[in-house]
Amino acid sequence: MLLFVHTLYVKTTLIHLTAAGLPPLTLVHLTDLHGRTRYLNGSLHRLVNRWEPDIVFCTGDLAQHRGQLPRVMQEIAKIRAQHGFCFVPGNYERQEARGWKKRAYTAEEYASCKEQWQAKMTVLENKEVFFDIGDARIRVYGFDNSTYGNERYEPDKEEKAKRTYWTVLLAHSPNIISFIREKGIQGDLLLTGHTHGGQIRVVRRTFGAYKHFHIGPKQDREVGVFSISRGLGTSRLPFRLNCFPEVTVYLLNQPQRPG
Known part of the structure; x- marks a missing residue:
């Protein structure tokens, strides 16, 4: 019973940030669904939509295999984001x-999956997109999955020179931080997943391959806040x-709210 609850009861983590020049905004981060869209406390879209998000970000691993993807995308389609829904691929977007x-x-299978993502989300594979909200501008740059060494940084040079925006960086794996430091990339918020928070924790410790990574948000000199989500699946x-x-x-520039 304990494992059942710990596996299927979704907790909402609220993180309050102050961002100069931005209006009050609500951003939602999802990652590592691995085919799961229903939980003890509701379906995924209901858990997200109750926050009335301005932008939703998903950092990969939607499904364990292609057979799960149509059902996952049906659920993704029910998520309502006022300004946009951005997605970067994970390792399970290139394997099953x-x-x-x-x-x-295969290249053909990947292309087929990508068509399904693009029908519902803005897919960022070493690309950026801008959101103009009121008088503010938010830049979102998504790295292709660094687990396979596909990450590149190719910003718009004219926009980079202006630097009149607040930047969100997206990547599936937190290993991207090494690339960010090497390239001297600057940002305000880095969102990643991949580690599942260790998935199994004993005495508040993570065991296994990702025990050297933190869980949740952490202040960082390059990216402002470096956050690693426990994910959903x-x-x-x-x-x-x-x-x-x-x-x-x-919650950007908002008063404290209960979860």
Whole structure:
């Protein structure tokens, strides 16, 4: 029963940020669904839409395999974001897993999946998009999945010279921070996933491959706030322990609100 609740009860994490020059905004971060869209406390779109988000970000791993993708995209289509929905691919956008076996997608299979993403979201593969909200401008730059070394930084040179915007950086894996430091990339908020928060935590500690990464937001000299979400699904082991699935809500220039 404990594993069932810890795996399927989504917690909403509220993070309050102050951003000069921006109006009050609500940003929502999702990641690592791995095919799961329904939880004990509601379907994904209901958990998101109750916050009436201005922009929604998803940082990859929508499905374990292509068979799950249509259902996931049906749920994504029900999410209402006033200004936009941005997506960057993860490692499970280039491979699928059935049981313990993994297989890389062919170029044709990847293209077919990408068509489905693009029908519902703005797909950023080493690209940027701008949102003009009132008198403010938000820039969102999405890195292609760094797990496969596909990340590039190719900003618009004219826009870069202006630097009159607030920048959100998106990547699937937190390993992107090494690339960011190497290239001297600046931002205000970096959103990543991939680690699942360790998925299993004992005495508030993460065990396994990602134990050196933090969970949640952390102040950073290059990117302002470097945040790693616990994500929503599971991989390999089909359960979580002391590491609830998470929807992260960023409240910019807003008073304290209950979760």
